[in-house]
Amino acid sequence: MISLFVSLFVAQAAAVTRLDVVDATNKAGATWKAYVSVNDAVQEEGSSIIHKLGVKGDHIKHIQALVDAGEIDAVDAAAPGFKAPDSFDSETNWPQCAKVIGDIRDQSNCGCCWAFGGASAASDRACIATNASIAVPFSAEEVCFRGNYPGCDGGQITIPWADIARDGVVTGGNQGDTGPLGGGWCSKFSLPHCHHHGPQGNDPYPDENSPGCPATKQSPPAPKACDSDAKAPHNVFASDKYTFEGRVTTYRGVSAIQEAIMNDGPVETAFTVYSDFENYAGGIYKHTGGSMLGGHAVRIVGWGTENGQAYWKVANSWNPFWGEKGYFRIALGSDECGIESGTTASPKGAKWSKMS
Numbered sequence: 472m473i474s475l476f477v478s479l480f481v482a483q484a485a486a487v488t489r490l491d492v493v494d495a496t497n498k499a500g501a502t503w504k505a506y507v508s509v510n511d512a513v514q515e516e517g518s519s520i521i522h523k524l525g526v527k528g529d530h531i532k533h534i535q536a537l538v539d540a541g542e543i544d545a546v547d548a549a550a551p552g553f554k555a556p557d558s559f560d561s562e563t564n565w566p567q568c569a570k571v572i573g574d575i576r577d578q579s580n581c582g583c584c585w586a587f588g589g590a591s592a593a594s595d596r597a598c599i600a601t602n603a604s605i606a607v608p609f610s611a612e613e614v615c616f617r618g619n620y621p622g623c624d625g626g627q628i629t630i631p632w633a634d635i636a637r638d639g640v641v642t643g644g645n646q647g648d649t650g651p652l653g654g655g656w657c658s659k660f661s662l663p664h665c666h667h668h669g670p671q672g673n674d675p676y677p678d679e680n681s682p683g684c685p686a687t688k689q690s691p692p693a694p695k696a697c698d699s700d701a702k703a704p705h706n707v708f709a710s711d712k713y714t715f716e717g718r719v720t721t722y723r724g725v726s727a728i729q730e731a732i733m734n735d736g737p738v739e740t741a742f743t744v745y746s747d748f749e750n751y752a753g754g755i756y757k758h759t760g761g762s763m764l765g766g767h768a769v770r771i772v773g774w775g776t777e778n779g780q781a782y783w784k785v786a787n788s789w790n791p792f793w794g795e796k797g798y799f800r801i802a803l804g805s806d807e808c809g810i811e812s813g814t815t816a817s818p819k820g821a822k823w824s825k826m827s
Contacts, residue, residue: 479779502662502780502802503754504756518750520668522788525582526626534662534721534813537629539545543719544818549726557703558775559729561737568598570651571606572772575797577645577790578611579662579688580679586615587788588739588768589631589641592816597713599736606773607705608650609691610643610658611637613694615691622690628739628768630813632719636817639712639826641697642705650791655702657711658694662687667789670737673748674792676827712826717818720748725811726770734819737772742801742810751794755782756801757809771814774803783810 537543549555549603562572572595572742580586590611597605607813614631616622634640646664648654664676665684675723677683697706705711720732731738746761755777773784781803791797 472539479555482518484774487820501754501759502798503756504752511711512742518825520746520764523578523580523582523584523613523624523667524744524767525578525584525586525625526628526768527621528627528766530766531809531813533627534629534815538721539704541723543629543633543815546720546722546725546819549730553726553730555726555774556731558773560775561599561732561734564733565599565736566738567603567626568595568606570597571595571608574608574645574650574652575786575791576611576650576660576788577664577676578788579646579660579687580665580684580806581662581690581719582625583611583731584768584788585613585626585741586631587611588628588741588770589613591786591788591817592737592739592770593631593635593640593715594672595772596736596817596821597715600715600821600823605825606643607713608644608656609640609650609713610656610660610694612643612658612660612691613641616690617693618762623687624690629719629721630740631739632815632817636719637714639714641694641708641711642713652701655705656714657697657701657705657708659698661691661804662723664666664790667793668749670794672792674790676790678794681738713823714826715817715821715823717821719775720816722814722816723775724772727775728811728814731772731814731816731819732773735821737770738813738816739768740771741766741768742808742811744808750764751799753795754800755780756799756807773811774799775800805821 537546551594562569587724590609632776643658644656646660666674666676666678697708721729744764744767780798
């Protein structure tokens with residue numbers, strides 16, 4: 472009865488709905504599974520994802536312009552003789568940093584993906600570079616809302632790295648102190664956890680655009696002091712700053728990205744999101760249909776092969792209940808949705824330290 476009601480409702484709708492996109496994806500025999508809940512089926516395609524797509528403009532052109540201007544470095548191929556293994560996972564390769572790398576964050580109903588991808592990948596790289604003597608989450612709250620950036624209205628994936636290199640970043644975990652790293656850090660994310668569409672499963676958080684997860688109309692002010700529940704030694708804002716030495720670097724193409732991850736850890740990247748992606752429920756994503764919605768920043772943590780299809784393993788920032796326990800896989804080697812055309816990170820062998 473419910474399915475019939477939804478089908479009739481969709482048939483009467485003038486716009487393309489999420490159920491239309493899901494049906495088309497699954498009928499196409501895709502390498503991934505699309506799903507939509509009954510409550511979301513009649514929404515227009517892209518209606519629940521658009522607030523979180525915070526990479527503005529063409530990130531590939533933006534990165535190239537910075538390379539041309541000499542502001543960042545570019546690595547377009549791996550060193551001669553480099554051969555990547557068939558599979559690699561940062562979390563298992565560096566078990567001493569597994570909790571840091573495995574921390575799936577939640578950007579709430581805010582277009583701050585560019586800050587989350589950078590803060591998370593930087594946390595990973597600092598832990599790896601110091602053999603876990605710096606095993607802390609860097610604050611997406613500070614990265615997103617400091618300076619004159621538009622915060623929830625979007626940014627570029629070079630910003631977090633340039634800011635961390637120049638001004639450092641304080642520690643800061645998830646809203647509510649969730650996740651493997653818990654709380655007590657300087658500046659946690661201040662916006663609420665949300666259920667980011669797809670199967671509800673065990674996700675306890677409220678749906679996007681509900682009273683518990685409203686769209687963020689105005690970004691919070693930049694933090695200037697640590698949270699009241701921050702614990703020493705992470706409770707003094709001015710002295711809880713971490714940074715790296717060297718120039719921001721973009722790694723482009725499969726071999727360059729793989730070598731960068733194997734040498735120093737996960738990288739931040741951006742890709743073009745189409746409306747079929749908001750219905751991702753598992754598998755190896757390839758764009759199958761739906762309209763283009765915008766750009767989204769994420770963190771590549773590894774790669775593998777399944778049934779002959781190579782894929783990137785990518786950490787999203789839509790909470791650990793979304794997709795494949797917070798991750799998704801996307802086809803490797805074909806620059807799917809531009810995901811291999813412009814990653815950003817610290818340079819090879821960068822030294823990470825606490826600022827004095």
